[in-house]
Amino acid sequence: MPSLSHDHYFDLSSALHVPDSHTWPTSSLHDHPTATGEADAIPIIDISGPNAASLIAACRSCGVFYATGHGVPARLLHDVELQVRRLFSLPLHRKLLAAPCSGSVSGYGRPPLSSFFPKLMWSEGFTLSGDPLPVASKLWPHDYSRFCELIEEYYKEMKKLAERLIKLMLLSLGLDEDEMDRVGPVKELLRATDVLQLNSYPACPDPERAMGMAAHTDSALLTILHQSDGTDGLQVLRDGEGSGPAHWAGVPPLPGALVIIVGDLFQILSNGRFQSSRHRAAVSRADHRVSIAYFIGPPEDVKIGPVGSLVDQGRGPEYRPVTWPEYLGIRAHLFDSALASVTLCGMTEDAEKND
Numbered sequence: 277m278p279s280l281s282h283d284h285y286f287d288l289s290s291a292l293h294v295p296d297s298h299t300w301p302t303s304s305l306h307d308h309p310t311a312t313g314e315a316d317a318i319p320i321i322d323i324s325g326p327n328a329a330s331l332i333a334a335c336r337s338c339g340v341f342y343a344t345g346h347g348v349p350a351r352l353l354h355d356v357e358l359q360v361r362r363l364f365s366l367p368l369h370r371k372l373l374a375a376p377c378s379g380s381v382s383g384y385g386r387p388p389l390s391s392f393f394p395k396l397m398w399s400e401g402f403t404l405s406g407d408p409l410p411v412a413s414k415l416w417p418h419d420y421s422r423f424c425e426l427i428e429e430y431y432k433e434m435k436k437l438a439e440r441l442i443k444l445m446l447l448s449l450g451l452d453e454d455e456m457d458r459v460g461p462v463k464e465l466l467r468a469t470d471v472l473q474l475n476s477y478p479a480c481p482d483p484e485r486a487m488g489m490a491a492h493t494d495s496a497l498l499t500i501l502h503q504s505d506g507t508d509g510l511q512v513l514r515d516g517e518g519s520g521p522a523h524w525a526g527v528p529p530l531p532g533a534l535v536i537i538v539g540d541l542f543q544i545l546s547n548g549r550f551q552s553s554r555h556r557a558a559v560s561r562a563d564h565r566v567s568i569a570y571f572i573g574p575p576e577d578v579k580i581g582p583v584g585s586l587v588d589q590g591r592g593p594e595y596r597p598v599t600w601p602e603y604l605g606i607r608a609h610l611f612d613s614a615l616a617s618v619t620l621c622g623m624t625e626d627a628e629k630n631d
């Protein structure tokens with residue numbers, strides 16, 4: 277049986293003010309300045325172009341880029357977004373019928389990150405892992421087939437795109453085709469684990485005090501994010517070389533482009549050459565924003581560790597190998613320190629000799 281009851285939920289879409297439970301301290305909302313300027317422009321990469329891999333190489337420290345030329349039909353993105361809006365516009369008591377059953381992650385509820393923070397976020401989520409039918413039929417007992425068809429098509433397109441992106445990202449690190457085929461996630465892509473996270477950020481009467489989605493990195497290999505046109509929300513933390521003092525940079529919706537976010541497992545796989553991106557979502561006073569995040573990770577039994585050719589022989593690997601479920605287990609305890617906890621202390625040759 278679903279474990280959530282109506283009483284634990286507050287209907288964000290009809291709220292006239294931000295209650296204390298959803299009011300975030302200024303110290304977390306403004307931990308870094310927020311900037312939107314030319315210098316922050318997030319790279320836009322035509323991944324069908326001849327220079328895609330070398331352009332992606334330039335985004336390694338930033339951990340995020342827009343992908344154009346991705347081949348996902350605009351019609352599909354549009355239709356899936358309509359279904360997502362249809363889902364979230366259901367009355368709260370109907371959505372709660374699809375709260376996850378014990379042992380399953382699929383269903384309606386607060387964003388998965390919520391448990392790590394004392395304040396609630398101004399968002400609702402719907403997680404889909406595997407067949408959408410069991411949860412969709414709880415929402416719409418007689419009218420779920422269009423939703424399911426579109427979600428199935430979306431999964432297929434996303435998996436195809438994720439495969440292209442993972443290969444391009446490995447190519448950008450200098451791996452050749454043979455070497456790439458031996459790398460766990462590429463060899464195992466057909467069995468890859470993928471999850472869709474539908475996010476809804478209702479218009480908020482006081483966006484300066486609320487947080488749509490708190491700062492985090494994504495745990496998987498990579499995330500492909502579709503965001504609704506016209507409403508800003510996504511921000512990434514930029515603190516790399518050349519981007520000045522640490523600040524939140526806006527990643528506004530760019531019509532036709534998808535946002536690619538490097539996850540922690542790709543940081544591990546690339547031995548730190550790619551950095552996972554710390555990001556968050558702000559809310560808007562006027563608009564109801566939705567986003568669709570597709571997370572791709574290795575099959576549950578495949579360990580992800582640094583690719584051999586990216587390991588400096590003197591220093592050794594920067595991270596120990598982990599499976600995705602193992603890493604999620606570590607995050608459930610340590611959250612932001614999860615990556616640090618699987619980081620190995622590099623040993624220089626000198627240090628080894630002195631041992």
Ligand SMILES: O=C(O)CCC(=O)C(=O)O
Pocket residue numbers: 473475489494501503509510555556557566567569
């Ligand atoms: O809605 C967004 O822009 C961000 C969503 C996100 O970060 C997530 O689902 O992990």
Ligand SMILES: [Fe+2]
Pocket residue numbers: 492493494499555
């Ligand atoms: Fe995320």
